[in-house]
Amino acid sequence: MIEVRHLKLVDMVAKVGSLSKAADELCLTQSALSHQLKELESNLGVQIFHRINNKLHFTPAGKEFRDAGREILEQFDHLENRISQINQQQLKTYVHGYSDEESIRLNNQARTISDLLHWDTIWEDGSLILEAGCGVGAQTKIISSKNATCNFVSIDLSEKSLKQAQETITSLGIENVVFQQENIFDLPFDDESFDHVFVCFVLEHIAEPHLALQELKRVLKKQGTITIIEGDHGSTFFYPDSNAAKKAIQAQVDLQKQNEGNANIGRQLFPLLSDSEFIDIHVNPRQVYVDASKPEMVEGFIKNTFTAMIQGIKEEALLKKIISKSEIEDGIRDLYKTAQAGTFCYTFFKATARIP
Ligand SMILES: C[S@@+](CC[C@H](N)C(=O)[O-])C[C@H]1O[C@@H](n2cnc3c(N)ncnc32)[C@H](O)[C@@H]1O
Known part of the structure; x- marks a missing residue:
C-alpha cells in the first residue's frame, strides 16, 4: 500500500512546500507526482494534504505519515551507506x-x-x-x-x-x-x-x-x-x-x-x-x-x-x-x-x- 516513492514524495513536499517544486527535485512531471499522491491517498483512505487556495497543508494523518516516513527514509539512507561501506571494505580486504x-x-x-x-x-x-x-x-x-x-x-x-x-x-x-x-x-x-x-x-x-x-x-x-x-x-x-x-x-x-x-x-x-x-x-x-x-x-x-x-x-x-x-x-x-x-x-x- 505504501511504497518508498510515496515516502519520498511526501518528504519532498514537506521540504520544498509545493508539488511543482517537489516534482522538479524528484525529476518527475507534476502530473506524475499528483497521480502518485492521489494513489497514496486512495490506498490509505485518508487525505495527506488539505488543498486550500492552491496550497498544500498537512492533515493530521499527513503529519503522522510525514514524520514516520522521514524516519523510515533515514533508515534507508543508513542501510545504503552501510552496504556501500561493506562493499568498500571488501574491496580493501x-x-x-x-x-x-x-x-x-x-x-x-x-x-x-x-x-x-x-x-x-x-x-x-x-x-x-x-x-x-x-x-x-x-x-x-x-x-x-x-x-x-x-x-x-x-x-x-x-x-x-x-x-x-x-x-x-x-x-x-x-x-x-x-x-x-x-x-x-x-x-x-x-x-x-x-x-x-x-x-x-x-x-x-x-x-x-x-x-x-x-x-x-x-x-x-x-x-x-x-x-x-x-x-x-x-x-x-x-x-x-x-x-x-x-x-x-x-x-x-x-x-x-x-x-x-x-x-x-x-x-x-x-x-x-x-x-x-x-x-x-x-x-x-x-x-x-x-x-x-x-x-x-x-x-x-x-x-x-x-x-x-x-x-x-x-x-x-x-x-x-x-x-x-x-x-x-x-x-x-x-x-x-x-x-x-x-x-x-x-x-x-x-x-x-x-x-x-
Ligand atoms: C581471484 S579473483 C577471480 C576472478 C575470476 N573469477 C578469475 O578466475 O579470474 C576474485 C574476484 O572476486 C571478486 N569478489 C570478491 N568478493 C565479491 C563479492 N562479494 N561480490 C562480487 N565479486 C566479489 C573480486 O572483486 C575479484 O575480482
Missing part, C-alpha cells in the same frame, strides 16, 4: 588486490590451466549463465567462447576489473556477455532468473561462502546447476622441497584467513554445497603437475601463476608482520628453484551440483 600485475596473473592462470579446468565446462545451447566474481574476465573469455550459443551475465564488485573485462571481451569480438557491478550477497536479479551459475576463485575470498551460495541458489531456475572452481593451497608440494617455500605459502594462507577468506577451501566444496542443500554434487580434483618436460607450464603456472601470487602478497604480509622479509624472500627464491629442473604439484577442485 581482497587479498590479491586489483593491481596490473594481479590482472596479468589472473590471465596467465586462466590460460595455462584452461584445458584442465574447462574441457567439460559446457552448458546446453541457449542457456543464460550468471558468472559471479568475474574479475578481469580471465575465465569469462574462455567459457563464453566455448559456449557461444549461451548468454552470460558476469558480475563483480570491482569497477576497475569490470572495465578491464569489458575491454578484453570487446577486443576479442565476443558478444554474448554483459557485465554488471554487483555484490554476490545481494544480487539484483529475480528469483529463478538463470539456468546455470559459474563461480571461479571467489568463495575462497569471502567470509560467508554459504550466504553467497544461498543467494546464488535463489537466482537459479529449478533444476539449474552451479559450477564452482577453487584452489586449495594445502595441496601444494614440490621438488626440491623447502621449508622456506612452505612458510611463504603459509603466509598467504594466514593473510587470507586474516581477511576472512580461506585459501584451503577446495577440500570444503562438497560440505559447503550439501549444507546449502544442493543435490547431485560431484567434486572433481584437477591436479596440475609440472616438470621440465612442459616448459610452457613451468613459465605459465609455477612462475607466472603460483609464485607470482606469493610475490603479490609480499608487501601486505610484511606490513601485517605475518612473515619476515628474509623468510618470504627465501621462500619465493625456493619456489623459483622448482622451476629449474624441479617439479611442482597443485590441486584445483571443480564442483558441480544442482538444485531440486
Whole structure:
C-alpha cells in the first residue's frame, strides 16, 4: 500500500512546500507526482494534504505519515551507506588486490590451466549463465567462447576489473556477455532468473561462502546447476622441497584467513554445497603437475601463476608482520628453484551440483 516513492514524495513536499517544486527535485512531471499522491491517498483512505487556495497543508494523518516516513527514509539512507561501506571494505580486504600485475596473473592462470579446468565446462545451447566474481574476465573469455550459443551475465564488485573485462571481451569480438557491478550477497536479479551459475576463485575470498551460495541458489531456475572452481593451497608440494617455500605459502594462507577468506577451501566444496542443500554434487580434483618436460607450464603456472601470487602478497604480509622479509624472500627464491629442473604439484577442485 505504501511504497518508498510515496515516502519520498511526501518528504519532498514537506521540504520544498509545493508539488511543482517537489516534482522538479524528484525529476518527475507534476502530473506524475499528483497521480502518485492521489494513489497514496486512495490506498490509505485518508487525505495527506488539505488543498486550500492552491496550497498544500498537512492533515493530521499527513503529519503522522510525514514524520514516520522521514524516519523510515533515514533508515534507508543508513542501510545504503552501510552496504556501500561493506562493499568498500571488501574491496580493501581482497587479498590479491586489483593491481596490473594481479590482472596479468589472473590471465596467465586462466590460460595455462584452461584445458584442465574447462574441457567439460559446457552448458546446453541457449542457456543464460550468471558468472559471479568475474574479475578481469580471465575465465569469462574462455567459457563464453566455448559456449557461444549461451548468454552470460558476469558480475563483480570491482569497477576497475569490470572495465578491464569489458575491454578484453570487446577486443576479442565476443558478444554474448554483459557485465554488471554487483555484490554476490545481494544480487539484483529475480528469483529463478538463470539456468546455470559459474563461480571461479571467489568463495575462497569471502567470509560467508554459504550466504553467497544461498543467494546464488535463489537466482537459479529449478533444476539449474552451479559450477564452482577453487584452489586449495594445502595441496601444494614440490621438488626440491623447502621449508622456506612452505612458510611463504603459509603466509598467504594466514593473510587470507586474516581477511576472512580461506585459501584451503577446495577440500570444503562438497560440505559447503550439501549444507546449502544442493543435490547431485560431484567434486572433481584437477591436479596440475609440472616438470621440465612442459616448459610452457613451468613459465605459465609455477612462475607466472603460483609464485607470482606469493610475490603479490609480499608487501601486505610484511606490513601485517605475518612473515619476515628474509623468510618470504627465501621462500619465493625456493619456489623459483622448482622451476629449474624441479617439479611442482597443485590441486584445483571443480564442483558441480544442482538444485531440486
Ligand atoms: C581471484 S579473483 C577471480 C576472478 C575470476 N573469477 C578469475 O578466475 O579470474 C576474485 C574476484 O572476486 C571478486 N569478489 C570478491 N568478493 C565479491 C563479492 N562479494 N561480490 C562480487 N565479486 C566479489 C573480486 O572483486 C575479484 O575480482
